[in-house]
Amino acid sequence: MEDSSGKESSATRATYLSLRDMILTGALPAGEKLKIEQLRKLLDTGASPVREALSLLTSDMLVERIDQRGFRAASASLANFKEILTLRCSLEDMALRQSIARASSDWEEALVLAHHRMKRAAGTPEFEERHKDFHMALLNNAESPILQRYCSQLYDLNIRYRYLAAGGAGYQRRDIATEHEEILEAAVRQDGEAATAALLNHYRVTGDYLAPLLTDL
Amino acid sequence: MEDSSGKESSATRATYLSLRDMILTGALPAGEKLKIEQLRKLLDTGASPVREALSLLTSDMLVERIDQRGFRAASASLANFKEILTLRCSLEDMALRQSIARASSDWEEALVLAHHRMKRAAGTPEFEERHKDFHMALLNNAESPILQRYCSQLYDLNIRYRYLAAGGAGYQRRDIATEHEEILEAAVRQDGEAATAALLNHYRVTGDYLAPLLTDL
DNA sequence: ATGTCAATAAATATCGATATTTTTAGAGGT
DNA sequence: ACCTCTAAAAATATCGATATTTATTGACAT
Numbered sequence: 001m002e003d004s005s006g007k008e009s010s011a012t013r014a015t016y017l018s019l020r021d022m023i024l025t026g027a028l029p030a031g032e033k034l035k036i037e038q039l040r041k042l043l044d045t046g047a048s049p050v051r052e053a054l055s056l057l058t059s060d061m062l063v064e065r066i067d068q069r070g071f072r073a074a075s076a077s078l079a080n081f082k083e084i085l086t087l088r089c090s091l092e093d094m095a096l097r098q099s100i101a102r103a104s105s106d107w108e109e110a111l112v113l114a115h116h117r118m119k120r121a122a123g124t125p126e127f128e129e130r131h132k133d134f135h136m137a138l139l140n141n142a143e144s145p146i147l148q149r150y151c152s153q154l155y156d157l158n159i160r161y162r163y164l165a166a167g168g169a170g171y172q173r174r175d176i177a178t179e180h181e182e183i184l185e186a187a188v189r190q191d192g193e194a195a196t197a198a199l200l201n202h203y204r205v206t207g208d209y210l211a212p213l214l215t216d217l
Numbered sequence: 218m219e220d221s222s223g224k225e226s227s228a229t230r231a232t233y234l235s236l237r238d239m240i241l242t243g244a245l246p247a248g249e250k251l252k253i254e255q256l257r258k259l260l261d262t263g264a265s266p267v268r269e270a271l272s273l274l275t276s277d278m279l280v281e282r283i284d285q286r287g288f289r290a291a292s293a294s295l296a297n298f299k300e301i302l303t304l305r306c307s308l309e310d311m312a313l314r315q316s317i318a319r320a321s322s323d324w325e326e327a328l329v330l331a332h333h334r335m336k337r338a339a340g341t342p343e344f345e346e347r348h349k350d351f352h353m354a355l356l357n358n359a360e361s362p363i364l365q366r367y368c369s370q371l372y373d374l375n376i377r378y379r380y381l382a383a384g385g386a387g388y389q390r391r392d393i394a395t396e397h398e399e400i401l402e403a404a405v406r407q408d409g410e411a412a413t414a415a416l417l418n419h420y421r422v423t424g425d426y427l428a429p430l431l432t433d434l
Numbered sequence: 435a436t437g438t439c440a441a442t443a444a445a446t447a448t449c450g451a452t453a454t455t456t457t458t459a460g461a462g463g464t
Numbered sequence: 465a466c467c468t469c470t471a472a473a474a475a476t477a478t479c480g481a482t483a484t485t486t487a488t489t490g491a492c493a494t
Contacts, residue, residue, distance in 0.1 A: 009284050011448065035475070046449050048265065051477085052272050059276020061363065067226050068455060070476060083361050090311060144300050146278065150367060228478065252445070263479050268447085285485060287446060 011045050016053040018043055023062045023073050024156060026163045030076035034063065060153055062160075077217050081161045085207045088154045092135075092203075093196045095151055098142035100192040107141040108188055115184045119177070128159070134180065138187060138199070165213035174209070176202075228262050233270040235260055240279045240290050241373060243380045247293035251280065277370055279377075294434050298378045302424045305371045309420075310413045312368055315359035317409040324358040325405055332401045336394070345376070351397065355404060355416070382430035391426070393419075 019039070022028045039050045054071045057063035063071050099107070114137040118130040132155060139151050179202045186195035236256070239245045256267045271288045274280035280288050316324070331354040335347040349372060356368050396419045403412035 010446095013284055036477095037475075046447095047477095048268075048448055051265075051269060052447095055269050055272035056276060059273060061366075067230055068476070070456095083363055087361070087363055094307060144304070146300055146304055146371075149278075154363075227476095253447095254445075263477095264446095265478055269477095285446070287486095 011049040012052045012056075015039075015043055015045055015049045016056050019050075019053050019057060020060070020062060020156075023057070024160050024163065026160070028073045030073055030160075030164070032073045034071040034073060036070070061157060076161065076164060076214075078211070078214050081158075081211065081214055081217075082207075084154055084157050084161070085203060088151070088158060089200050089203055091147060091151050091154065092139060092199060095139040095142045095144065095147050096187070096196050096199055097192045098144060098147075099139055100141075100187060100190050100195060102141050102143065103187075103190050104141070111137050111184060111187060115180065118180070122177075132159075138183065138195075161210060161214060164217075165210045174205070179205075228266040229269045229273075232256075232260055232262055232266045233273050236267075236270050236274060237277070237279060237373075240274070241377050241380065243377070245290045247290055247377075247381070249290045251288040251290060253287070278374060293378065293381060293431075295428070295431050298375075298428065298431055298434075299424075301371055301374050301378070302420060305368070305375060306417050306420055308364060308368050308371065309356060309416060312356040312359045312361065312364050313404070313413050313416055314409045315361060315364075316356055317358075317404060317407050317412060319358050319360065320404075320407045321358070328354050328401060328404060332397065335397070339394075349376075355400065355412075378427060378431060381434075382427045391422070396422075 019028070028034065034054065036047050036050050040047050043050070054063050054065070058065045058071070062074050064074050065071050111134075114130070114134040118127070118134045121127045121130040132152075135155060136148070136152060139148055142148065179198065182198040183195055183202065186198055236245070245251065251271065253264050253267050257264050260267070271280050271282070275282045275288070279291050281291050282288050328351075331347070331351040335344070335351045338344045338347040349369075352372060353365070353369060356365055359365065396415065399415040400412055400419065403415055
């Protein structure tokens with residue numbers, strides 16, 4: 001035993017989560033060379049966990065690997081942002097419709113709960129996490145693990161652009177709370193059409209807001 | 218220098234490709250525990266490349282990682298097969314329509330070429346690779362790298378079930394050649410509707426053929 | 435017989451050191 | 465000045481050994 005307080009399950013996992021967070025928030029800027037030695041020291045761990053974590057992040061498309069030439073944080077571009085937005089709309093539309101088609105009272109309750117937790121966390125550092133939880137809760141009744149995984153990946157990739165655009169500053173621009181409630185209500189009343197319309201609108205409005213801030217990519 | 222004939226770029230990459238092939242073809246059966254030491258000896262390499270390759274395969278959904286408990290080949294199930302089929306239809310439909318919408322004579326030529334190479338390779342061990350090349354060529358004009366990546370992943374996951382069902386034996390059942398020509402012709406004449414109809418039909422027919430062979434999963 | 439617990443064995447995860455490869459910098463020639 | 469080639473430096477990739485963790489076995493008590 002060597003860890004003073006609580007210990008994360010494994011060094012690789014802890015490293016993975018740290019690096020992921022650093023890339024999403026921009027602490028490791030897009031395109032940046034990721035040197036093993038540098039990260040090893042920064043995170044106070046060995047080279048193996050770092051390499052393994054970077055390999056895992058490669059498949060999340062957050063890290064690019066150039067054979068024999070190391071790793072770098074995935075590059076960002078306006079085209080990439082738009083592609084993510086478009087894909088996200090298509091995939092989440094699909095997933096949400098499936099979720100609603102299989103609606104059950106259990107799912108309904110999980111939704112309401114996730115929404116409540118998100119509202120309660122407004123303004124706290126926990127909000128980001130709860131916000132994702134809510135959005136994923138909308139989709140996870142589709143019982144399509146692969147689709148869910150893709151949506152989760154795209155969600156993360158998109159977050160990165162929010163930080164790129166806003167510098168991670170206050171996110172509570174616009175009246176996002178109302179949009180969330182609209183989506184929730186439509187989902188609960190099992191109105192697939194209205195729910196997907198509200199969800200996609202939510203994304204497109206956010207997209208239109210962010211795109212102009214990303215022109216210098 | 219130590220390698221007699223040609224040398225693969227890196228041990229990790231070579232290991233990745235080998236393991237991937239072994240999982241796709243069933244040499245490493247679904248659900249099988251993947252012990253580092255065992256693979257290390259089998260592929261005559263070190264533990265680090267093996268671990269890194271397995272980490273990469275994790276994100277391809279070909280390997281499952283259980284923290285602190287090693288790796289195993291992704292499990293297979295009828296539900297998983299059906300999910301892959303459904304998702305593939307949706308995503309490739311999307312990608313093919315985009316490809317056709319941006320059709321150019323360069324793309325057209327690449328398509329015809331890929332199709333020819335596939336036909337020429339019929340019956341040879343190269344066929345598998347050319348077949349994938351052709352299918353990916355249909356989609357790669359969409360200029361949507363992420364969507365393409367997903368399609369490629371799903372293609373691979375699907376191949377695995379073909380091997381599971383047929384033991385990798387002769388694949389030239391049915392008249393697949395005609396189906397391919399239909400798709401090609403529709404794509405070349407930029408008829409998105411016909412092309413996607415032919416493509417999805419191609420998948421669904423194959424799916425209906427395979428599903429009954431997979432009941433014992 | 436059966437379940438629990440400790441001791442052993444096996445496998446994973448991680449570290450530290452080394453070998454390769456790529457990048458950088460500089461000398462010499464055109 | 466500019467290219468080329470070579471030597472040094474830096475970084476990556478890989479190996480071999482060790483520490484942790486999980487799985488297995490068998491004794492002992494119930």
